[in-house]
Each structure stands twice: as C-alpha cells, then as structure tokens.
Amino acid sequence: MxxxxxxxxxxxxxxxxxxxxxxxxxxxxxxxxxxxxxxxLSVRSSFGKLWSSQSSPQPENQLGVIIMIHMLLRRKWDMVQYFSEAVHLKITYSHKLGGREAQQQQYLGSIPEYAEWRDYTCDCLDLLHWDAIGFISQQSMFESPSILHLHLSRLLILAPVEALLRCAQTTAASTSIDSLPHSIYASSEDRTTWHTTILSWVREDMYKARLAVIHAGAVLWHVRRFSSHPIVEPFAVFLAALTLWAFGNFGPRREHTCSSLTCSQHTERFPSGETPSTIGPSPCVDSSDTSSPATGNSSINMNHSQNRRPASTRCEVSLTKRRMPRMLQLDRPLDDEFVQYFIRYGGNTQLFLEGVDDLCSEEGPAEILQEASKILIEQPMFWTISAGYAAQLDVISANTTCNTTTEDVRELLS
Structure with missing residues (x-):
C-alpha cells in the first residue's frame, strides 16, 4: 500500500x-x-481485511482508498461474467427444450446471489467512504479525488452500465463520433435487449436505481465545485448524465409539477415479498446510526419489520412521510434522512438539478444531457476526450424526443 x-x-x-x-x-x-x-500492509492483505471481515483497512492516503475501490470493481467484472455466462447457459438449455425463457435475457439484478454480492460490495464502499470523509475533515472540507472515485464506483455497481453505453452508442451511431472507449459496444443487436434491461432497472430494481441517481447528482456536484481534473472525470460526468437521463426517460412520467414542499397523504406500498436495499436504517427500525454516506445497504427486511411493529408505529411512519419534502435537488448536498426517504418512498418525488426543473418531466431527460455537456465543455479541457463525450450527449439529447410510451413499455416487457 x-x-x-x-x-x-x-x-x-x-x-x-x-x-x-x-x-x-x-x-x-x-x-x-x-x-x-x-x-x-500489502494490497492483498488490505483488501482481504476489507472484504472478508468488512473492517476498514484504514489506508493512510487517498491513493490507498482508490486502490481498494479498483480492487472491488475488479471483483465486479468477475461476478458479472460469471452470472452472465450462467444465465446464458440456462437460456440456451431452455431454448433446446423449447422453453419460453429463451426469448429474453434475465436482468442480473433479479438474481438473488448477484443482488446479495452487490449489497455486500456497497457495504465495503461505505467503509471506504468513511475513510475518505476522514481525510476531507483534515483538508478544510475540500473533497478529494477519491470522493469522485467513490461516487463513480457506485454508478458502476448500481446502474446497468453496459446497457446505458450500448444505448448511447446506438443512438449516436449515425454520427462520426466513434473514438470513445465505449464504441466497442457497437453491435447489430436488437435495441429491445438493452431497452428491456434499462426498463427493468428503473421499474423493478427501483431502490438501487434511486440510489444510483443520488450518486449521479453527487458526481455533478463534485465536478462543479472540487474538480482536480483526474483522468476518470470526463467518463464520470458522461455516465452520471446517462444514468439520470435513463431514470427520467424510462421511468414513469409526471403529469404535473408539484410546487409544494409538503408531501401529500399518498403512501406507496411495497409489493409483496420485496426487500428494498437502502442506504441506512429503516424508518421502521430503531438504530443509533442514522448518519452514513449516501451509499450502501443495510439489508433490512422492510416487510418483516413492519409486521413486527404495532399499528401506532406504522402510523408514525406514515405521518413522517407526509412531512418529508416532495422535491430534492440532486446536485447539492442532501440530508441523509431525505435520501433514505427518497430511496424507499420517492416514486412521486420531484427531482431537479441545475438547468433541470424536473428530471421526470417531458423535457427533463434532454435537459440533463445538455447540462452535462456544458459541464464537460466549460471545464478546463485537461482531457480532450471531454469534447467527444459532450458531442455524444448532444446527439442523444437531440434524439430524446421519442419518449418511451406506455405501449412501448408493454411491448418491451411482454
């Protein structure tokens, strides 16, 4: 180390x-x-301490934190390859038997073993986040580059990155932008495949999607205020923009804009059997640790907790929800409690950012791409690849007029 x-x-x-x-x-x-x-300590022993016992290796500098992040991401590649091959073999075998499973790929987030591994990895990143916060407290609250790496790592783990990059490459296929790293994803594959993956992420894996959106906004905040121009910055902005765009474009459209900061009495209910993975303690579970970096997973079974609690507690939770804000600005520091509420119950929360009035409105997805493009262009051009990413975001923004309708969703999910 x-x-x-x-x-x-x-x-x-x-x-x-x-x-x-x-x-x-x-x-x-x-x-x-x-x-x-x-x-x-050696890198191997430090990572073993982090992964096996989930105790912080306590790196002595920011580079040590970044090394641990990359060790976790390297393991992610192995897991994705393993489960992807397993799903492919299952589909091939089903096809030979004439089963229906051969007609569509299985979303990785729906595989329990992969979801459990993802949650565990987020817990490890939480520990590293606390280490990074410790360094920040010694530097007059100036966010170091490791914070950008931490937010980017959450996007790489929580968002369907390959599907987003395929979507970006396919959308801009008619242009001359072919020098970006993700051009390797260019293929003649039917767009239904990655459309279905993104839809599954937004609608079925909603808790992880909302958490990814929080980190995407944090990337934009960091780059605007604390940029030190690391080599990963252009890609981090690009991926954050795609994540926010997909969430706004493929998620449910909001029919009207809510201008009130007071939440309505509408209460979302979890589908039977779902266990949302959240960033901190559940409103239904007592915990002395209520402050955590906006990441990770507490592995709390919400349904089980609610069944154990008396009716009075459930009423108090509902009352708390009615008093929570109905609007969040994603590219500003957020209160932990607001973030936890949004992940659990934020289906009707209005999300806005600089230059974007409502991410889930008709104009929101295109506006966030335009805003990210401005960030890439207006920042000092330390990395010329920023211009390529900005140009591709502009192309996607121009083609975002074809919104995903209800009929499209039914067709893709059928």
Whole structure:
C-alpha cells in the first residue's frame, strides 16, 4: 500500500526522516526507507481485511482508498461474467427444450446471489467512504479525488452500465463520433435487449436505481465545485448524465409539477415479498446510526419489520412521510434522512438539478444531457476526450424526443 501522505510529500531526506521518526526503529538512510516499507500492509492483505471481515483497512492516503475501490470493481467484472455466462447457459438449455425463457435475457439484478454480492460490495464502499470523509475533515472540507472515485464506483455497481453505453452508442451511431472507449459496444443487436434491461432497472430494481441517481447528482456536484481534473472525470460526468437521463426517460412520467414542499397523504406500498436495499436504517427500525454516506445497504427486511411493529408505529411512519419534502435537488448536498426517504418512498418525488426543473418531466431527460455537456465543455479541457463525450450527449439529447410510451413499455416487457 502507498505510504502516508506526510512521508510522500516530504521533500528533503531530513524532512522524511523527521516525519518517519519512530522510537522502535533507529535505522537511517536506505535502511529506514526499507523499514518503513516493511511496516505497510500489502494490497492483498488490505483488501482481504476489507472484504472478508468488512473492517476498514484504514489506508493512510487517498491513493490507498482508490486502490481498494479498483480492487472491488475488479471483483465486479468477475461476478458479472460469471452470472452472465450462467444465465446464458440456462437460456440456451431452455431454448433446446423449447422453453419460453429463451426469448429474453434475465436482468442480473433479479438474481438473488448477484443482488446479495452487490449489497455486500456497497457495504465495503461505505467503509471506504468513511475513510475518505476522514481525510476531507483534515483538508478544510475540500473533497478529494477519491470522493469522485467513490461516487463513480457506485454508478458502476448500481446502474446497468453496459446497457446505458450500448444505448448511447446506438443512438449516436449515425454520427462520426466513434473514438470513445465505449464504441466497442457497437453491435447489430436488437435495441429491445438493452431497452428491456434499462426498463427493468428503473421499474423493478427501483431502490438501487434511486440510489444510483443520488450518486449521479453527487458526481455533478463534485465536478462543479472540487474538480482536480483526474483522468476518470470526463467518463464520470458522461455516465452520471446517462444514468439520470435513463431514470427520467424510462421511468414513469409526471403529469404535473408539484410546487409544494409538503408531501401529500399518498403512501406507496411495497409489493409483496420485496426487500428494498437502502442506504441506512429503516424508518421502521430503531438504530443509533442514522448518519452514513449516501451509499450502501443495510439489508433490512422492510416487510418483516413492519409486521413486527404495532399499528401506532406504522402510523408514525406514515405521518413522517407526509412531512418529508416532495422535491430534492440532486446536485447539492442532501440530508441523509431525505435520501433514505427518497430511496424507499420517492416514486412521486420531484427531482431537479441545475438547468433541470424536473428530471421526470417531458423535457427533463434532454435537459440533463445538455447540462452535462456544458459541464464537460466549460471545464478546463485537461482531457480532450471531454469534447467527444459532450458531442455524444448532444446527439442523444437531440434524439430524446421519442419518449418511451406506455405501449412501448408493454411491448418491451411482454
């Protein structure tokens, strides 16, 4: 693992020796450097501590946090490949038997084993998020690049990234934009496949979709206020825009704009058997830990909790819901309690961002693409690929006039 920030930043050898001063080590020069290196954990053991025991490896700098994030994402590739191949074999076998399962791919989020792994990974990212927050508190609240990596990692885990990139590439296929990394997803595949995946994500995996939307807004907030122009920034903005666009374009349309901050008495109910994965303690479950980074999963069975609680508690929960805001600005810091409420009951919450009055309105999906394009262009052009991402967002925005209608949804899900 990388050395501590103080040692890394030390310029002359004397400053390094002073920063490394240890009563148990009296060596100097090269021997002191080797001794310091021997005291650091290996990447393998640090990741094992994070994954196996879900305890923070406590990296001593931001690079250590980023390394752990990439270790988690590398494991995600293995899991996706494993389950994708398993589903493909199942469909092929069903096709040989003449079964109906061969007619459509299975959404990965609907596989219990994959969903459980995803929740566990989000818990690990929570621990890393707390480590990053600790670094922030030492830097006058300036968000370090690891925060952008943390939000981006949540998008990569919670959103159907490949389907979103296929959608983007297919939409812009008629243009000359072919130099972006995700152009590898260009194929003659019927658009019904990735349309169905995105629809399943928005409508069936709604709790994870809402959590992804929160992190997408956080990406835009970070880039506007704390950008240090890391190499992942253009792609992070691009993916955040696609995530927000898909949520607004494929989700239910809002028939009218709610201008009141007071919630109505309408109460959403969970379908039987669903267990929403949320970012913190459930309103129906007592917990002393009510402040957490807007990530992760508490693995709380909502139905079981509600069945155990008396009617008076359920009434109090309903009353709390009526008092919660009906509007959230996604690209601003959000109160943890508001975020938890939105993930559980936010089907009718108005979402707005800078330049977007209502994400789920007719104009919202196109507006968020235009806003993200402006961010990519107006930021100092450290990475020329930003122009390519911005151009593709402009193309998708121009083609977003064909909204997904109810008939389209029925056809895709049938």
């Amino acid at each position: 990388p050395s501590a920030e103080g040692l890394w930043e030390a310029d002359p050898a004397q400053s390094w020796s002073k920063a490394f001063a240890s009563p148990t080590i009296t060596k100097s020069g090269v021997d002191a450097i080797l001794s310091e290196e021997s005291l650091r």
